Amino acid sequence: LAKTTQPISMDSYEGQEVNITCSHNNIATNDYITWYQQFPSQGPRFIIQGYKTKVTNEVASLFIPADRKSSTLSLPRVSLSDTAVYYCLVGETGGFKTIFGAGTRLFVKA
Amino acid sequence: DTEVTQTPKHLVMGMTNKKSLKCEQHMGHRAMYWYKQKAKKPPELMFVYSYEKLSINESVPSRFSPECPNSSLLNLHLHALQPEDSALYLCASSQVAVSYEQYFGPGTRLTVT
Numbered sequence: 492l493a494k495t496t497q498p499i500s501m502d503s504y505e506g507q508e509v510n511i512t513c514s515h516n517n518i519a520t521n522d523y524i525t526w527y528q529q530f531p532s533q534g535p536r537f538i539i540q541g542y543k544t545k546v547t548n549e550v551a552s553l554f555i556p557a558d559r560k561s562s563t564l565s566l567p568r569v570s571l572s573d574t575a576v577y578y579c580l581v582g583e584t585g586g587f588k589t590i591f592g593a594g595t596r597l598f599v600k601a
Numbered sequence: 602d603t604e605v606t607q608t609p610k611h612l613v614m615g616m617t618n619k620k621s622l623k624c625e626q627h628m629g630h631r632a633m634y635w636y637k638q639k640a641k642k643p644p645e646l647m648f649v650y651s652y653e654k655l656s657i658n659e660s661v662p663s664r665f666s667p668e669c670p671n672s673s674l675l676n677l678h679l680h681a682l683q684p685e686d687s688a689l690y691l692c693a694s695s696q697v698a699v700s701y702e703q704y705f706g707p708g709t710r711l712t713v714t
Binding site: 523525532533534535536537540578580582583584585586587588589590591592593594 | 634643645704
């Protein structure tokens with residue numbers, strides 16, 4: 492299983508773009524990169540998933556370089572409600588169990 | 602409908618009690634999961650059901666007993682729990698197992714006294 496490393500915490504201000512990087516040096520060929528958001532006392536919410544280059548949806552963008560050893564979740568123009576823990580997971584569908592790393596606590600200030 | 606529901610929202614039980622947590626989804630997903638989450642820690646996988654059969658048991662103590670009566674329902678039966686079992690218990694589902702695109706319920710906050 493590919494181990495992931497993320498910053499423990501990040502601070503930002505409302506209206507700024509936030510980039511959270513995840514390191515996964517031993518990612519396997521069939522592995523995808525998935526990001527979740529979790530608010531206190533709620534279940535995690537699937538945000539975005541990608542394999543290579545760039546993926547964008549209505550919530551975020553995911554940038555994956557050619558070597559796939561890292562990925563960056565980009566949240567455009569954050570608001571106070573984006574304050575949450577963000578988890579990066581790496582693995583393949585049909586593979587072994589899902590493991591959540593420690594996550595990144597994002598705190599957005601007014 | 603992309604919702605996973607869990608009942609109850611909160612549960613307080615003594616160490617000698619027997620209780621059950623319930624999870625339901627109507628997305629046609631064939632995989633369902635139980636996770637345990639302690640405060641300020643990431644979710645930890647407990648069990649995975651695939652097509653109503655237990656496919657992964659992460660060495661969970663036998664005082665936790667999962668059950669999947671049908672493809673939409675998942676139960677977690679609790680018996681003789683310890684105070685350290687107090688946590689947020691999360692249910693999730695996905696189209697197949699093991700998928701990284703999972704839909705989580707809001708969780709049941711369990712307190713063992």
